[in-house]
Amino acid sequence: MPRTLPIGLAPPDWLVRNLRPQPAPVNRPAVARAAIALTLPLVLGLAAGRPEYGALASMGALSGVISDTAAAYRMRLLNIAIPQLFAAAGITLGSLVYGQGWITVGVLTGVALVSGMISSIGAVASVSGLLLLLNSVIGAGLPMPGQWWLAPLLLTGGGFLVLVLALLAWPLRAGVPERAAVADTYRKVADLLATMTPDTRAAAGPPGSPGSPGSPDDGKDTYEDARVLVTQSLNQSYDLVLARRARHHGRSPELVRLLAQLNAITPLVEAAPAVRLSGRPLPAEIPVAVRHLAEAVETGYSGPLGLRLPEPGSEIGRAVDQALRHAADVAAEKSPDALKKAGDRAGRPAPLGVRAVRVARNVALSGTSWRYGLRLALCVGIAQALVSLVPVPRSYWVALTITFVLKPDFGSVFSRALLRALGTVVGLVVAAGILTEVPRGWWDVPVMLLLAPLIPVFTPRGYGYQTAAITPVILLLSDTLNHQGSDLLVPRLVDSLMGCAIALVAGYLLWPESWHARVGDRLADAVADTAAYVERAFGQTPADPADRARTRRRLYRDLSTIRTEFQRALTEPPPVGRRAAAWWPLVVAVERIVDTTTAARVRIKQGAEPPSAAEVEQVALQLRELADGLRKTDTLYEVRSDLSGPPGSVLEPLRQEVAAARTITSPR
Known part of the structure; x- marks a missing residue:
């Protein structure tokens, strides 16, 4: 029997939830890209005798690695390239107000307002706003080497190195991520239907029991969890396919087919609740047949599928049978003309200019955008005013911490402040060993080769794990720029704790909506x-x-x-x-x-x-x-x-x- 802690010693549930790592597979290509993109600029900088230039380019690559989260190549282009342009604008603006006292405070407060407001547009805009403010703070708090244009050029070059590495396989694998996403949707639907086969129904237990449908601790094989995964997979597939279609000039037979295949699975998804409410289990052959369709979708097969389906015995069984046969017909169809109607059902997004005007209007008139922008501006303004009045070594870390923590679209502000503090402590322990024991210079290259891959490995596990992985990398690059060694560690911890405190008080506790x-x-x-x-x-x-x-x-x-x-x-x-x-x-x-x-x-x-x-x-x-x-x-x-x-x-x-x-x- 597992031992349990006494009630008084057991950690609170909210703390356990914060510290529990999220399950996620290791993205091996992203690991390789991070290792190359963060290490190569250091090698070039050391070879040229200007390691500080290599460190700046590696910082830009770090931003690209953090943004490298999309599967489809066109989405990678947006997710990495657009934020890098905002990062370049931020470092330029920050450099122009470096050492300008209260002018710096006012400019960074205004940038924080803009950054917060545009973050409500979407995922790409949120990362762009984040990098705009981050790099403005870095440029305003850290002297940049060379001419004013060199820092943004190096940062952007590092980010675009990640983009180039991410797009290397595009000519050979164009459309593969979209097909894989649609095939994954079919597999998720098969898993959903499998929860209603006789064996799974018997194993689930009566409704309301632990691990059964409707209980808070549903198991992975329950109907509710499977339906949630189907919804998430459908959302991702439609987002990928429609995003690609919006930028495709003319009609693409491949995109028409993918949209038709997505639309064809909808009747089967709609039939699932009817099957569940009917109380009659599905034949085991049904989810097997759907997985067979998934293979056809992923490989691009067209032709007879040879499905062997049982004869339906009820009206709901007929609905499932009809939906499955329709999906099979569409999955095996290749003619664009035959799929035209099905492919058009999802609709074509509005023109880019129309969408841009619509987005700008929504942001300007949105109360949510203004509230978040004002919260972020207030916290950054307080931080910059504080470090202007009180001498704080490396004071830009305070505003950097606030920028990372105060991102409600990234998760709970309270949780991020807690995890930021804990992750920073863990990262500082690792950095302390590196900065005290490893000499600067070419030894930085093998160290970066070991540290960089940890960022894409730990980022999906949670914000605290990401912070622990990023902190030693940032400190190593900062030391290359400033040559302060282990003297960076204590100021880094103090600044992070100050930033977390300001974010919690001025960005969380003082706003009633937080409670x-x-x-x-x-x-x-x-x-x-x-x-x-x-x-x-x-x-x-x-x-x-x-x-x-x-x-x-x-x-x-x-x-x-x-x-x-x-x-x-x-x-x-x-x-x-x-x-x-x-x-x-x-x-x-x-x-x-x-x-x-x-x-x-x-x-x-x-x-x-x-x-x-x-x-x-x-x-x-x-x-x-x-x-x-x-x-x-x-x-x-x-x-x-x-x-x-x-x-x-x-x-x-x-x-x-x-x-x-x-x-x-x-x-x-």
């Missing part, structure tokens, strides 16, 4: 959208199937985001973490409501009698009342509308799920 889990509002929005989906799916004027599918995908994407927000809130200390944990039953309940709505639509498609307009209106009203109740987190509300309906209706299971969810939020 409220945002799960409730997002759940309420999802329920309100579900009400609109019910009206669209069962109204007298049925919605276009493609539009209905997009609405369903958007709902599941929102629910996936809610789960992520829920997991993030659990890493907060009380009372935020405790309040977030109380939302778990409602998260599950809302997911079941969306599942049941999808299942009802599948039953109608298979011949079940559609609901009356009055019943649809009543269910939509119930859902909107539930959404209102979820927004009232401090008060309970009375059920106003009638929860009853015609017995045997196709919407009866949906009414039951709505009633169960409303029971959670209503007075007992």
